[in-house]
Amino acid sequence: EPEVTQTPSHQVTQMGQEVILRCVPISNHLYFYWYRQILGQKVEFLVSFYNNEISEKSEIFDDQFSVERPDGSNFTLKIRSTKLEDSAMYFCASSSELAGGGVGKNIQYFGAGTRLSVL
Amino acid sequence: AQTVTQSQPEMSVQEAETVTLSCTYDTSESNYYLFWYKQPPSRQMILVIRQEAYKQQNATENRFSVNFQKAAKSFSLKISDSQLGDTAMYFCAFMRGGNQGGKLIFGQGTELSVKP
Numbered sequence: 001e002p003e004v005t006q007t008p009s010h011q012v013t014q015m016g017q018e019v020i021l022r023c024v025p026i027s028n029h030l031y032f033y034w035y036r037q038i039l040g041q042k043v044e045f046l047v048s049f050y051n052n053e054i055s056e057k058s059e060i061f062d063d064q065f066s067v068e069r070p071d072g073s074n075f076t077l078k079i080r081s082t083k084l085e086d087s088a089m090y091f092c093a094s095s096s097e098l099a100g101g102g103v104g105k106n107i108q109y110f111g112a113g114t115r116l117s118v119l
Numbered sequence: 120a121q122t123v124t125q126s127q128p129e130m131s132v133q134e135a136e137t138v139t140l141s142c143t144y145d146t147s148e149s150n151y152y153l154f155w156y157k158q159p160p161s162r163q164m165i166l167v168i169r170q171e172a173y174k175q176q177n178a179t180e181n182r183f184s185v186n187f188q189k190a191a192k193s194f195s196l197k198i199s200d201s202q203l204g205d206t207a208m209y210f211c212a213f214m215r216g217g218n219q220g221g222k223l224i225f226g227q228g229t230e231l232s233v234k235p
Binding site for chain 1 (some may be wrong): 152154162214218221222223227
Protein backbone atom coordinates (compact mmCIF):
# COMPACT_ATOMS: atom_id res chain seq x y z
CA GLU A 1 0.00 0.00 0.00
CA PRO A 2 1.39 3.42 -0.93
CA GLU A 3 2.50 5.54 2.00
CA VAL A 4 3.92 8.94 2.84
CA THR A 5 7.57 8.72 3.88
CA GLN A 6 9.30 11.25 6.11
CA THR A 7 13.00 11.59 6.87
CA PRO A 8 14.67 11.82 9.28
CA SER A 9 12.55 10.30 12.02
CA HIS A 10 14.36 12.41 14.61
CA GLN A 11 16.35 15.60 14.05
CA VAL A 12 18.34 17.30 16.77
CA THR A 13 19.61 20.80 16.09
CA GLN A 14 21.02 23.82 17.86
CA MET A 15 18.97 26.97 18.22
CA GLY A 16 19.54 29.29 15.27
CA GLN A 17 20.45 26.51 12.86
CA GLU A 18 18.60 25.74 9.65
CA VAL A 19 16.80 22.44 9.27
CA ILE A 20 15.16 20.77 6.32
CA LEU A 21 12.52 18.14 6.89
CA ARG A 22 11.87 15.85 3.97
CA CYS A 23 8.77 14.08 2.77
CA VAL A 24 7.96 11.81 -0.14
CA PRO A 25 4.18 12.00 -0.72
CA ILE A 26 2.14 9.26 -2.34
CA SER A 27 3.11 9.29 -6.00
CA ASN A 28 -0.17 10.24 -7.68
CA HIS A 29 -1.18 12.81 -5.08
CA LEU A 30 -1.40 16.49 -5.96
CA TYR A 31 -1.96 18.25 -2.63
CA PHE A 32 0.63 18.39 0.10
CA TYR A 33 0.51 19.56 3.68
CA TRP A 34 2.65 20.13 6.74
CA TYR A 35 1.28 19.95 10.26
CA ARG A 36 2.94 20.38 13.63
CA GLN A 37 2.23 18.80 16.99
CA ILE A 38 3.93 20.18 20.07
CA LEU A 39 4.21 17.45 22.72
CA GLY A 40 0.91 16.99 24.54
CA GLN A 41 -0.97 19.38 22.29
CA LYS A 42 -3.23 19.09 19.29
CA VAL A 43 -2.12 18.82 15.70
CA GLU A 44 -1.88 22.24 14.01
CA PHE A 45 -1.99 23.07 10.31
CA LEU A 46 1.06 24.85 8.93
CA VAL A 47 0.75 25.01 5.16
CA SER A 48 -0.83 23.47 2.09
CA PHE A 49 0.82 23.28 -1.32
CA TYR A 50 -0.57 22.66 -4.78
CA ASN A 51 0.70 23.21 -8.30
CA ASN A 52 4.06 24.40 -7.02
CA GLU A 53 2.72 27.13 -4.83
CA ILE A 54 1.35 27.65 -1.35
CA SER A 55 -2.46 27.36 -1.25
CA GLU A 56 -2.94 28.33 2.36
CA LYS A 57 -0.77 28.95 5.40
CA SER A 58 -1.41 29.46 9.09
CA GLU A 59 -0.19 32.21 11.38
CA ILE A 60 2.50 29.82 12.61
CA PHE A 61 4.00 29.66 9.13
CA ASP A 62 5.99 32.89 9.26
CA ASP A 63 9.02 34.03 7.28
CA GLN A 64 11.22 31.49 9.03
CA PHE A 65 9.37 28.69 7.27
CA SER A 66 9.39 27.74 3.62
CA VAL A 67 8.26 24.78 1.56
CA GLU A 68 9.49 23.44 -1.70
CA ARG A 69 8.89 20.62 -4.12
CA PRO A 70 12.38 20.44 -5.62
CA ASP A 71 11.65 17.51 -7.91
CA GLY A 72 8.75 15.27 -8.83
CA SER A 73 8.83 13.27 -5.63
CA ASN A 74 10.09 15.25 -2.64
CA PHE A 75 8.31 17.88 -0.57
CA THR A 76 10.40 19.76 1.99
CA LEU A 77 9.84 22.05 4.94
CA LYS A 78 12.70 24.39 5.81
CA ILE A 79 13.04 26.29 9.05
CA ARG A 80 15.72 28.96 8.54
CA SER A 81 16.69 29.78 12.10
CA THR A 82 15.24 27.35 14.60
CA LYS A 83 13.90 28.46 17.96
CA LEU A 84 13.36 26.39 21.10
CA GLU A 85 9.60 26.62 20.53
CA ASP A 86 9.96 24.93 17.13
CA SER A 87 10.56 21.65 18.98
CA ALA A 88 7.65 19.46 17.91
CA MET A 89 6.58 16.54 15.78
CA TYR A 90 6.18 17.60 12.15
CA PHE A 91 3.82 15.63 9.96
CA CYS A 92 3.64 15.65 6.20
CA ALA A 93 0.41 14.63 4.50
CA SER A 94 -0.82 14.27 0.95
CA SER A 95 -4.14 13.82 -0.82
CA SER A 96 -5.27 13.18 -4.37
CA GLU A 97 -7.93 15.88 -4.37
CA LEU A 98 -9.21 18.64 -2.14
CA ALA A 99 -12.81 17.68 -1.62
CA GLY A 100 -15.86 16.29 -3.27
CA GLY A 101 -15.60 13.69 -5.97
CA GLY A 102 -15.80 10.15 -4.83
CA VAL A 103 -15.08 8.37 -1.62
CA GLY A 104 -11.54 8.77 -0.40
CA LYS A 105 -10.49 11.57 -2.70
CA ASN A 106 -10.04 14.20 -0.02
CA ILE A 107 -8.49 11.93 2.56
CA GLN A 108 -5.12 13.08 3.78
CA TYR A 109 -2.58 10.36 4.35
CA PHE A 110 0.02 11.16 6.95
CA GLY A 111 3.64 10.20 7.27
CA ALA A 112 5.09 8.86 10.51
CA GLY A 113 6.44 12.30 11.39
CA THR A 114 9.80 13.88 12.14
CA ARG A 115 10.52 14.69 15.75
CA LEU A 116 12.45 17.97 15.81
CA SER A 117 14.38 18.76 18.97
CA VAL A 118 15.89 22.24 19.19
CA LEU A 119 18.53 22.60 21.92
CA ALA B 120 -13.40 30.54 11.98
CA GLN B 121 -14.00 26.88 12.51
CA THR B 122 -13.32 25.24 15.85
CA VAL B 123 -13.34 21.62 16.99
CA THR B 124 -13.79 20.66 20.63
CA GLN B 125 -13.22 17.33 22.31
CA SER B 126 -14.32 17.60 25.91
CA GLN B 127 -12.99 14.24 27.13
CA PRO B 128 -9.19 14.38 27.60
CA GLU B 129 -9.05 10.74 28.72
CA MET B 130 -11.30 7.72 28.61
CA SER B 131 -10.93 4.06 29.40
CA VAL B 132 -12.92 0.99 28.43
CA GLN B 133 -12.74 -2.70 29.10
CA GLU B 134 -11.78 -4.96 26.25
CA ALA B 135 -14.82 -6.09 24.22
CA GLU B 136 -16.95 -3.23 25.55
CA THR B 137 -18.29 -0.24 23.63
CA VAL B 138 -17.08 3.31 24.08
CA THR B 139 -18.20 6.62 22.60
CA LEU B 140 -15.89 9.60 22.11
CA SER B 141 -17.46 13.04 21.81
CA CYS B 142 -16.70 15.86 19.41
CA THR B 143 -18.44 19.14 18.71
CA TYR B 144 -17.56 21.70 16.10
CA ASP B 145 -18.53 25.18 15.09
CA THR B 146 -18.80 26.41 11.53
CA SER B 147 -20.96 28.54 9.29
CA GLU B 148 -20.06 26.44 6.28
CA SER B 149 -22.64 24.16 4.69
CA ASN B 150 -20.18 22.03 2.72
CA TYR B 151 -17.66 20.27 4.91
CA TYR B 152 -16.23 16.94 5.99
CA LEU B 153 -15.52 15.44 9.38
CA PHE B 154 -12.89 12.89 10.27
CA TRP B 155 -11.65 10.81 13.13
CA TYR B 156 -7.93 10.09 13.18
CA LYS B 157 -6.17 7.68 15.52
CA GLN B 158 -2.67 8.31 16.85
CA PRO B 159 -1.17 5.24 18.56
CA PRO B 160 2.01 5.44 20.64
CA SER B 161 4.03 5.36 17.42
CA ARG B 162 2.48 8.83 16.80
CA GLN B 163 1.53 8.09 13.20
CA MET B 164 -1.83 9.65 12.27
CA ILE B 165 -4.19 7.01 10.89
CA LEU B 166 -7.61 7.74 9.41
CA VAL B 167 -10.41 5.92 11.22
CA ILE B 168 -13.54 7.22 9.54
CA ARG B 169 -14.85 10.05 7.33
CA GLN B 170 -18.26 11.73 7.08
CA GLU B 171 -19.59 14.08 4.42
CA ALA B 172 -21.81 16.77 5.91
CA TYR B 173 -24.35 16.50 3.10
CA LYS B 174 -24.99 12.84 3.88
CA GLN B 175 -27.57 12.11 6.57
CA GLN B 176 -26.48 8.52 6.86
CA ASN B 177 -23.89 7.93 9.55
CA ALA B 178 -20.58 6.52 8.33
CA THR B 179 -19.49 3.10 9.51
CA GLU B 180 -16.21 1.26 9.14
CA ASN B 181 -16.23 -2.21 10.68
CA ARG B 182 -16.26 -1.72 14.49
CA PHE B 183 -16.21 2.07 14.15
CA SER B 184 -19.28 4.19 13.55
CA VAL B 185 -20.24 7.81 14.00
CA ASN B 186 -23.29 9.63 15.26
CA PHE B 187 -23.45 12.75 13.12
CA GLN B 188 -25.93 15.34 14.37
CA LYS B 189 -25.61 18.22 11.93
CA ALA B 190 -28.03 20.60 13.64
CA ALA B 191 -26.30 20.10 16.96
CA LYS B 192 -22.84 20.19 15.29
CA SER B 193 -21.93 16.99 17.03
CA PHE B 194 -19.82 14.14 15.63
CA SER B 195 -19.20 11.30 18.08
CA LEU B 196 -17.24 8.12 17.43
CA LYS B 197 -18.46 4.77 18.71
CA ILE B 198 -16.02 1.91 18.99
CA SER B 199 -17.69 -1.47 19.42
CA ASP B 200 -15.98 -4.61 20.73
CA SER B 201 -12.97 -2.58 21.86
CA GLN B 202 -9.59 -4.21 21.34
CA LEU B 203 -6.25 -3.60 23.03
CA GLY B 204 -4.95 -2.25 19.73
CA ASP B 205 -7.52 0.54 19.88
CA THR B 206 -5.49 2.16 22.66
CA ALA B 207 -4.47 5.50 21.17
CA MET B 208 -5.12 9.21 21.06
CA TYR B 209 -8.17 9.98 18.93
CA PHE B 210 -8.53 13.29 17.13
CA CYS B 211 -11.68 14.69 15.61
CA ALA B 212 -11.04 16.93 12.60
CA PHE B 213 -12.94 19.32 10.33
CA MET B 214 -12.31 20.22 6.71
CA ARG B 215 -14.15 22.75 4.56
CA GLY B 216 -15.43 21.40 1.30
CA GLY B 217 -14.97 22.63 -2.23
CA ASN B 218 -11.96 24.52 -3.53
CA GLN B 219 -11.50 26.26 -0.19
CA GLY B 220 -10.94 22.95 1.54
CA GLY B 221 -7.81 21.05 2.38
CA LYS B 222 -6.81 22.33 5.80
CA LEU B 223 -7.67 19.94 8.62
CA ILE B 224 -8.63 21.56 11.90
CA PHE B 225 -8.12 19.19 14.80
CA GLY B 226 -9.62 18.96 18.26
CA GLN B 227 -7.50 18.57 21.36
CA GLY B 228 -7.74 14.79 21.32
CA THR B 229 -9.10 12.07 23.61
CA GLU B 230 -6.67 9.53 24.99
CA LEU B 231 -8.38 6.15 25.01
CA SER B 232 -7.08 3.24 27.05
CA VAL B 233 -8.48 -0.22 26.44
CA LYS B 234 -7.96 -2.42 29.49
CA PRO B 235 -7.77 -6.21 29.42
